[in-house]
Amino acid sequence: MERSEAELIAAVLQGDAASFEPLVQKYSPRVFATARRYARRESEVEDIAQEVWLKAFEKLKSFRGEAPFEHWLMRMTVRTCYDFLRGHQRNRESSFSDLTESESDWLQKFVTAPENASDMADAAKLLVGRVLEKLSPSARLVITLLEIEDRSVKEIAEITGWSVPLVKVRAFRARAEMRKIISKMGKDQYL
């Protein structure tokens, strides 16, 4: 008979570490999907996921069972991703002069006829990845949660541990930072 999540967690807390494995199996896809929003290299994604699960095992005692385990785990995942971003602030100062041909073409298409530049194009997805990489860690986190994952300010406050006013301030600054980076991208390409 398959054991419930609460039973598995209780067993782990009583010292049966093997009961942790079904939890890892069940929730790893979500952990990996979240980690891939913040890290590009597969080795980095795996490192983040591994760190999340080891932290989850270590801190399982602090899980009170008031909210679903998945919420608790996703909060830990997002915080680990944020720590990763803060520790890997590379490429932020580089220019946009090394765009690929397809990315340049898409940008050119947007400049000449914005309605023809599809947001479903792979080049657009690559471009947004480049822009996100140049954002500061907090700005990237806020833009990802608020604009890409469409979460509410209150949810973001719960996930990140920031206050609601702080999330609002950071969201305002993040949008401004992103617009600045986008206009820099335009200048690097056309000036």
Add this chain to the structure above:
Amino acid sequence: MNVTELHRKLIAAARAGAPDDRVPYAFEKRIMALIPAIPRTNSAALWVRGLWQAALSCAAVALLCGAWSFFSPASNSSDDLSQNLETTLLASVDQSDQAQ
């Protein structure tokens, strides 16, 4: 270039592409292999270890002080010190006696 429109398009592009949720083969086995390596935090053990360390440090300091007082050259200053202490403590009494 319309920055606001480009911002909107790029965010739409990011939203359109949900990230891959693929998990590497036997990832859970890897995690389970790493778990025994995590030291389990036992608060009682931490307290006991801390108290032992404190006790050993105190014993070391006491031994050093004992050795220092034992091996340091003897002097008559201890008599002077006790005399000085007595004089200082009784100074107010002496003054009041003299005043009467």
